[in-house]
Structure formats: C-alpha cells, structure tokens
Amino acid sequence: MNWFDEALHDEWSGQGYTQRFEVTRTICEVSTGHQKLVIFETPRFGRVLALDGVIQTTEADEFCYHEMLAHVPIFAHGKVRDALIVGGGDGGVLREVLRHDGIGSATLVEIDDTVINVCREHMPGLSDGAFDDPRCTTRIADGAAFVRDTDRRFDVIIVDSPDPIGPAEALFTPEFYADCRRCLRENGILVTQSGVPFLQPEELGSVHRSLGSVFSDATFYLTVVPTYVGGYMTLGWASDGSEPREIELEELAERVGRTGLSFKYYSPSIHRSAFALPPFIAGILEA
Numbered sequence: 001m002n003w004f005d006e007a008l009h010d011e012w013s014g015q016g017y018t019q020r021f022e023v024t025r026t027i028c029e030v031s032t033g034h035q036k037l038v039i040f041e042t043p044r045f046g047r048v049l050a051l052d053g054v055i056q057t058t059e060a061d062e063f064c065y066h067e068m069l070a071h072v073p074i075f076a077h078g079k080v081r082d083a084l085i086v087g088g089g090d091g092g093v094l095r096e097v098l099r100h101d102g103i104g105s106a107t108l109v110e111i112d113d114t115v116i117n118v119c120r121e122h123m124p125g126l127s128d129g130a131f132d133d134p135r136c137t138t139r140i141a142d143g144a145a146f147v148r149d150t151d152r153r154f155d156v157i158i159v160d161s162p163d164p165i166g167p168a169e170a171l172f173t174p175e176f177y178a179d180c181r182r183c184l185r186e187n188g189i190l191v192t193q194s195g196v197p198f199l200q201p202e203e204l205g206s207v208h209r210s211l212g213s214v215f216s217d218a219t220f221y222l223t224v225v226p227t228y229v230g231g232y233m234t235l236g237w238a239s240d241g242s243e244p245r246e247i248e249l250e251e252l253a254e255r256v257g258r259t260g261l262s263f264k265y266y267s268p269s270i271h272r273s274a275f276a277l278p279p280f281i282a283g284i285l286e287a
C-alpha cells in the first residue's frame with residue numbers, strides 16, 4: 001500500500017504531527033520550477049492536490065474553504081463588481097466568485113501556470129469551467145508584484161495562498177497588505193487564508209499584526225476544513241470600517257435569497273457566527 005504523509009506540521013514545522021492518506025493512484029507529479037506538485041487519488045477524499053508536501057485541496061472537502069473565502073466578503077459588501085483573486089490557481093475560489101451574477105470581472109493572478117493547467121486537466125470540478133467564463137482574466141504573475149504595480153481597483157481581494165513557506169511568503173507581509181489596500185475601492189474588503197491556529201498560532205499572530213498595521217478593521221473568521229488538520233481554520237478579514245462585517249442577519253439573508261444560490265457550507269447564519277472566535281484564538285490576537 002502507498003501512503004502520503006503531509007509535511008506541514010512535521011518536516012516544515014517540527015511538531016511531529018502528520019495526516020496520512022492512502023494513495024490509490026498517483027495522477028501527476030511534477031517539479032514546476034516554483035514548487036513540487038502532486039495530484040493523487042484517495043479512497044475517502046477523491047483527488048488531492050499537494051504542493052511541496054502540503055495539502056492544498058481535496059475534491060471532497062474543498063467547498064468548506066472556497067465557499068467561505070468567496071461568499072463572506074461578497075455578501076458582506078453587497079455590491080461587488082470587480083474581484084481580484086491572488087493565488088487560487090486550482091480555480092475553486094474563482095468558481096464560487098463567478099456564481100454571483102453581479103460580478104463583472106474576476107482577475108486571477110497565479111504565479112505558477114502549472115497549477116492552473118494540471119488542475120484544469122486532472123481536477124476539473126474545482127474550476128468547473130470558470131476559467132472559460134468571459135468575465136475571468138488570468139494573469140501568470142507574482143501576486144505581490146501585481147498589486148504593487150497595477151492601476152486597477154477592486155471591490156474585494158481574495159488571497160488564496162499556500163502557507164507562508166517558499167513563494168507564498170511575500171503574500172503575508174505588511175507591504176503586500178498595504179499594496180492591496182491601495183488597490184481596493186472605498187468599502188473594499190480583503191480576505192486571506194491564515195492557517196489553523198491550534199497548530200499555527202504564530203502565523204495567525206503575524207497576519208493579525210500585519211493586517212492591523214494597514215487597515216482600521218482587521219479580524220478573522222472561521223471555517224473548518226477536514227484536511228487542513230487541527231480544528232478551526234482562520235480566514236483574515238480587513239477593511240477600513242467595521243460596517244460590512246457587522247451586517248445584520250436579516251439583511252444578509254435577503255441578499256443571499258435574492259441570488260437564488262444554494263451552498264454546501266455557507267449560509268447567512270454560518271456567515272454571522274463565523275466571526276465569533278473561541279477565547280484561545282481571540283487570545284492569540286490580543287497577545
């Protein structure tokens with residue numbers, strides 16, 4: 001039997017902890033020039049994408065992550081026309097963003113074109129045709145350089161990056177967040193993945209300090225993704241005003257109802273409650 005042991009909480013951080021998948025078939029294994037990419041088949045989670053030994057997404061549980069990264073800022077904002085996705089080459093966030101008819105453009109900036117190409121070929125359900133949507137523009141570029149140099153403005157920026165190891169490190173810096181802020185229109189919202197705080201408390205603390213140094217409202221909301229092991233995952237939230245974060249449940253339900261969309265994880269109540277942080281997570285933010 002062939003097994004995949006994740007490197008994130010063992011080799012990468014020395015915590016002596018791993019999750020293990022039975023691999024029934026290796027679909028694709030390639031060194032892309034940026035990272036080592038593997039897609040493999042498993043009995044429980046379907047196809048799994050790993051970069052540099054770290055699980056990025058699985059066919060079975062990707063909705064828990066992609067729905068929350070996309071719909072929380074879009075519904076909270078209420079009038080998103082232009083969305084920027086930094087990273088997210090597998091297409092899962094793009095797919096969810098483009099379910100909103102009100103979105104006029106979604107720009108996806110991914111540093112590694114191989115991620116896009118192999119995911120489109122071997123995990124097509126992730127993007128589900130989103131890359132062919134005329135509202136989508138794909139740029140193969142460094143996301144940090146893109147936000148530093150672009151004149152474009154966006155209503156939401158969604159940072160769907162790997163952990164801050166290797167090429168993704170630049171997407172966790174105060175400089176990057178300041179460039180994102182410059183690219184946001186008034187009332188714009190930035191969201192970003194910021195790890196599993198039980199196992200990655202330093203990552204959460206550092207993202208909080210960095211976001212807080214740039215935006216007047218910086219906090220986190222929660223999701224649970226079974227293969228991002230360790231319990232709750234935090235998603236960073238930043239804007240210049242707490243109004244979109246404090247939207248009432250009734251208003252949210254009305255906005256969601258108007259779209260006619262249905263979800264597997266997201267709901268107006270989940271949206272509201274996701275901002276309630278357990279004391280052990282709130283404590284990391286206060287430290």
Ligand code: SPD
Pocket residue numbers: 008054055056057088089090091092093160161162163193228
């Ligand atoms: N610990 C892994 C966190 C990975 C977050 N991004 C994954 C990309 C999925 N679209």
